[in-house]
Amino acid sequence: MELFSRNVAALWIILLEFLLETAADEEVLMNTKTETSDLKWTTNSHSKPEWEEISGLDEENNSVRTYQICQADGSSSHWLRSKLIERQEASQVYVELLFTMIECSSRITHHRSCKETFNLYYYQSDTDDATATHPAWMENPYTKVDTVAADFLLRKGGEKKFNVKTLRLGPLTKLGFYLAFQAQGACMALLSVRVFLKKCPALTCSLSVFPETVPRSLVQEAVGQCVANAEQPGPNPRPPKMFCGEDGQWVDQPTTTCTCLPGFEASHGELECRACPVGHFKMRSGPGPCSVCPDSSHTGETGSASCVCRPGFYRAPADSPDTPCTRPPSSPRSPVPQVNDTSLTLEWSEPLDSGGRSDLTYSVECRMCPAPGGPCAPCGDGVNYQPSQTGIQGRRVSIWGLRPHTTYSFTVMALNGVSPLSQQGPAGETINITTSPNSETQRDKSSLTLHWNTPTQSHYRILQYHLYYTILEVHLTVLNVHFDLRRATQYEVQVRARTLAGYGSFGQAVIFRTLPDEDDSSSPLLVTGILIAMGMLLLIIVIAAAIYCIRYNKRPTRKRESQKAQEISTESNSHHSLVPCPLHFLKVYIDPFTYEDPNEAVREFAKEIDVSCVKIEEVIGAGEFGEVCRGRLRIPGKKENYVAIKTLKGGYTDKQRRDFLSEASIMGQFQHPNIIHLEGIITASCPVMILTEFMENGALDSFLRLNDGQFTPIQLVGMLRGIASGMKYLSEMSYVHRDLAARNILVNSNLVCKVSDFGLSRFLQENSSDPTYTSSLGGKIPIRWTAPEAIAFRKFTSASDVWSYGIVMWEVMSFGERPYWDMSNQDVINAIEQDYRLPPPPDCPTHLHQLMLDCWQKERTARPRFSNIVSALDKLIRNPASLKITAQEGAGPSHPLLDQRSPLTPASCGTVADWLRAIKMERYEESFLQAGYTSMQLLAHITTEDLLRLGITLAGHQKKILSSIEALGIQNQTPGNVLY
Template identity: 90%
Template sequence: MELFSRNVCALWIMVLLEFLLETVADEEVLMNTKTETSDLKWTTNSGSKPEWEEISGLDEESNSVRTYQICQVDGSSSHWLRSKLIERREASQVYVELMFTMIECSSRTTHHRSCKETFNLYYYESDTDDATATHPAWMENPYTKVDTVAADFLLRKGGEKKFNVKTLRLGPLTKRGFYLAFQAQGACMALLSVRVFFKKCPALTRSLSVFPETVPRSLVQEAVGQCVANAVQPGPNPRPPKMFCGEDGQWVDQPTTTCTCLPGFEASHGDMECRVCPVGHFKMGSGPGPCSVCPDSSHTGETGSASCGCRPGFYRAPSDSPDTPCTRPPSSPRSPVPQVNDTSLTLEWSEPLDSGGRSDLTYSVECRMCPAPGVPCAPCGDGVNYRPSQTGIQGRRVSIWGLRPHTTYSFTVMALNGVSPLTVLGPAGDTINITTSPNVPVLVSGLRKIAATESSLTLHWNTPTQSHYRILQYQLRYCEKERGSEENSCHYMESNLNEVVLSDLRRATQYEVQVRARTLTGYGSFGQAVVFRTLPDDDSSSPLLVTGILIATGMLLLIIVIAAAICCIRKQSHFKNSEMSDKNGQYLMGHGVKVYIDPFTYEDPNEAVREFAKEIDVSCVKIEEVIGAGEFGEVCRGRLRIPGKKENYVAIKTLKGGYTDKQRRDFLSEASIMGQFQHPNIIHLEGIITASTPVMILTEFMENGALDSFLRLNDGQFTPIQLVGMLRGIASGMKYLSEMSYVHRDLAARNILVNSNLVCKVSDFGLSRFLQENSSDPTYTSSLGGKIPIRWTSPEAIAFRKFTSASDVWSYGIVMWEVMSFGERPYWDMSNQDVINAIEQDYRLPPPPDCPTHLHQLMLDCWQKERTARPRFSNIVSALDKLIRNPASLKITAQEGAGPSHPLLDQRSPLTPASCGTVSDWLRAIKMERYEESFLQEGYTSMQLLAHITTEDLLRLGITLAGHQKKILSSIEALGIQNQTPGSVLY
């Protein structure tokens, strides 16, 4: 026993080690200066001294390595060091491990105020090894900055010598190779070693699937595998196994695979391989599960068997599964006992001693008639009747009648089971011989109806024609058919004639009637049951009754048609005059168009949630990080893994604890609304989790977040055609909502989400809003207190609360203005009341800078005061499609200096050095305050110093976006500061 335990432990340890080795990321080294045996001969910008110097040094293990060092007196100039071309091979992302030492500024003998304890790392991609001492230029652009590297440990006099190790990531890489570049600006340091490598997921065998070594080219890289030997994927069109390789070289979660072992093979070594079944074992089909020992009375003499054959004398029935034991036919029934009643017979017997190992035992009776001694017996024929049957008898009793009087019969009772037909010898049976009595009554036949009333039936039957007996009396048995064999539903009546009247019956009721005859030997058996019905009956209805029914039916149909016409007229009138407001829950539309249904029209709002939102098991969701806060709780990013589907990222809205039933209903109402929509520009609902806490709503994850903040972050980085493409997607989503008769009521750029492919999707399908009263700054407020700014709302919605698709069109015009101004706040810093007053005086927002004229005209169309004059969303989609097909039309912009005529709307007052005051004020005025620290660190402390700024200066400040460069240089020109050394703007 102890030895067995040790073997099991050793096996588990081996499996665990194999699993750990498979999941550890592989690294492929592209360059390692520690392994170089000769000079590195890297390139430096030798325009100034001191410069990077290559010398021999010692690493952390005191091994001799080639190093570069530099010690600058001050940081007034940059000193660059560039490696040789490094082939990237198949990697799209690589890692750089740096080992270096850095001397503390305070420990240096020549300490300067610009001394630094950091250096910068850059890279430059190229398809050819064409770098020289002057190409590419020694500046950030065309180089790509990786990071500013700071030392964790600094060398000081008398201090401990420690090495710094930093690992940084580069990518994505697209060209054949790249150069590394190091920039020192006032540092005293030694670069001890540089190791460049990339990570890859190692070859892996898991879940009976083999996956090749995979290099990740994105956040997760899909790898396609194949089944291990002796394994297959079931189904007519199987998909290959798939698994995802993470960017860190680690396999992500479990593979998506249906690989299963072939028949005759079982999974072993933790689903690493398919092992053949040994002799005496089998596995019937492909799929999970181990090999099994052959069932009873079966065997197999070879390995890898899918079934076991039966031993001699044993069989399987055609309906038996190959994994069931083999069986044999039963032995004969025992002790048959006859009871003869004239020409009828009752046979009973005992069960066989051996059932053959089966439970499907039945019996059959073979009847043979023997007319005279010495004459061969012959089959009885069709004149003999059996109850319950002659074959397939489940019990051990059978009644037989219809025998001839004074005749000898031979009866054989046989036991059978499912394998009896397979034996050559045939079923085993026990035989008895009996002789019938001379006087036997026969069955009565020909029972039929002569007349019927509501309470009586007059019946007649044929008189038996046999002459060797005399019928003394007939007996009728009649039962209500609907009540079956209930004791009080059956009645009996005797008659001396072959006709009888059954009275006191129920009206319009079916009766089951049987007749039997009595002779001197007693009653015979009842004949076949016949069903009769009392009046009224369809077959017995009088012409007058039929006429009455037809007249009544016609009048009923006429009433229904009149009522339907009145209802239709009222409904049309109601639909024509109704407003599509918050109160309207459901709209009727022709031609089979799907219509939005308000969940609050349900008597139980939870019913709407169950109808439109799919419940997801909480075990399928993994929350990774909190990305924001919503009205009801936190908003998280997570992963959704539904069995049989690819894992994907989802956004998760949670309902915080301590909620009321109303808050729960209000929270889930958004899911019951969102679940009704299926459109590529509408945020998709993945499902809900209500069976556990916290309650969650899961939607597709939009990587770039809200449209307004995304545009502000990428100010000037998109062309007009790209912006129009975004607007077209939003309009398409709103067209879909309007066709479903859904009014959004809060369309704004903050409620548009953007994914990684720049696809815009409409979101935020929350509760209805109402106007907050008695406020100096009127805003719409939801039932939970969330404010919605007036500046997106149409005039009629503000004044009369008339929310329609036309009011959504007004809001869409504001969204257009937000997009074309890269997230600028509509109406700038005006108060809500000022906005309302300006709009009432027919003033509208001016075109944003560089806005195409056609787009601003479309905005003005959306801002028509009369809602009927505004375009529909279908018209807007068509107009945007026309602009996309004709990109030249987007180059027509408003005249320079054109702007609003109303002073409240004229927010573009000219900038002057006096109006700006400081560099910080100027940057905030042009919405470039993110670069304030960079300007101040580089010494730009006054407006006059801006006159000499160039594009190269902006690159050095870390301003690499072409749109931001253009905006800053244009603003400097507008300030009236003459730029003495203008630099070219990069577009």
């Protein structure tokens, strides 16, 4: 119970603080209570009795200067006028009157003209020019405020009570004003007059500070600033704004984007930005609390934007500051060599400690030791490695090109992303091996004697040796060592051993020449040299031809792919027209999946960019494979520009990497102002990235919803023309998009729309008279944007892209409305099968809706081509008057699922919330309810100023709301004011 009481007390304290913060402040312009000398106000002295200034007592028995009058009859008016009061730029002020009045029945000289009221007037002036006769003592030129009646009257033997009245004056437009009091038969005393204005107090909320503000109009805009340690993100931030009402109360919530700086978090209900405590950090500006430092990191001070790694732990350059610190891995375990003469295969087990990272790779260091116990030196370039010497993903490497009968030292090292940062160097495991023997020779005129050492690393008993020798003029192969040789002839000899496991590799070739006879001349040597040179030249030609044939047969070249795609392009357009394709459209799309190695397609179509040229600034979204960031690209010799960066998250498989980079190899083939431009890729470092041009306004659907009603029809048609131009380019390249929708259209700062997102697209099938491609069984299809034949048979063509383009047109003209609204996918399919189509959006030009219906023809051969669509839109742009012809009310299909244009009525809406949802303005529901608009009838007289006070500043939204209220025809059912 005690805990409950404490909680209730705490809530009351918070509520009291809120009321004190939001209560209106007052600035006193005049207060007769504080005057220490005569007031010397002006009266119309020609009428008796007149107002008399005397000393009196107020409600607290303090001495004050008062004016009193007691008329014997009501035959004349008695005026009293104050001195000039400056209004301090306020549009309205308040007057608080403290007075007493005697009851008529208690007066000694009671007469019929006795009154228990008096009148209050004011007169505005830019100078203090009032005199005893100017302005005239009559209602005009004065402005009447009210007839003031007493709530408490003094009577004989009665209790002494004071009357307090507060009245509002305004609107005030001149520098100052006079107050005037008119008595017409009253017996009263004016004890005090206090004139004050109301102003909105200084306020801190939503991480913004607003100064004390005097309302100079119905709603006064106040400009604030962010609190300490807060900022407004973006290149052109707008200062916080809030509206001060005429009653001195702040109106609605502020318009602000202030966020706490890195290292600070919002606290006390977003009243301040508090530094992150020790051991915590916040890496970015924006909402959200501070986080505990990741593993193996710490902070030694408050307000940290990142945590420092502890000794022995590191972060890789590509690691985010919010990732744990890691360390280099331990040594690989149990390296196992397999020696085969002068080649070697090494296998090993993974380290016991990976350092806390998943980007583990291996490296092999080779050192050659020619003499036992002697110094070892690096092996040099003559040694080859498969798959590579460094950056090995697996745990196996093949090495060849070693010298025979030589001792080598191999060190296998494990590395990860932080190994280069460690001062100790990578940990490794070292083994020593010795290669197979080299042969020795002795020669004479016609014989040869060979000697070699037995291999020391053989795992099997050697059964025999295989000797291979070649005469450079004649080629022979023998299996024994005893043979005759020609005189004065050059030979090449190689030896290999055979065990139960089979033959090993041949040793290093030895070239020698038998001795000539004494009478041999030099002429045969010249002939032999010529023959050797001709043979070598012929051999080089044969090898080059063989390599060309092998490469040609292993994968399709760009030229062969282009020829195939060209044939398919001719077939894919045959259902539209028999006109042959012009020469400038011969460039066609090449499917990267037709390559035997998809990485080769990436290398051919996408440019590799050095990671040092890219600087990531902020994360702006998330994709299928990882985060999407905004950054800067600075290539030497070129201007720095913003780019969008798609990253491939860690732990990916080879298939995920291929799928991720395939989009780059697709985009890299397109060069068009309405197709998103690929800047390049980064595959040589982690993470793998795709860089495209940066589109400032993001996706088209969300951009339109954010700017509902802000664009003219001609602007919207211009956007649609850009999309159609991009799709025309793609269709002429024999490319089917398959996922054309407003969400996959990006908009830049100049409102240029560009087609993007090529993840679902595939190349047209080759062996088909009707070129299509087929999605995998169970593959996801965007039903609301997909043509009926593609839904039914999973086949897509450029004609199905035209259907999707018609849906995009409807999205654009409805400012991002969801196609088919809240209908289920099955309802959409059923409605389309019954030949129902989407009705025209509000204010949609008739020509545009007819073009949509052409795109939605059931027979795909009846749909226009993208070239026809571009021509139709160009015609509309050249003739803007045609866009003023809009669909008539009630036009279009009448279907209970598709016809969403039924007229709104107060009865059909029911509540304000229902009405706002019906006109897609539900974002303002809370603002309407907080302002007191709780029923439909209260909307009858709402104005633009009222909408501004509610925080509705977009002109398009204001027009939509006011038009809807006008269409509702709401009648104000509240009774009118009754004057007494």
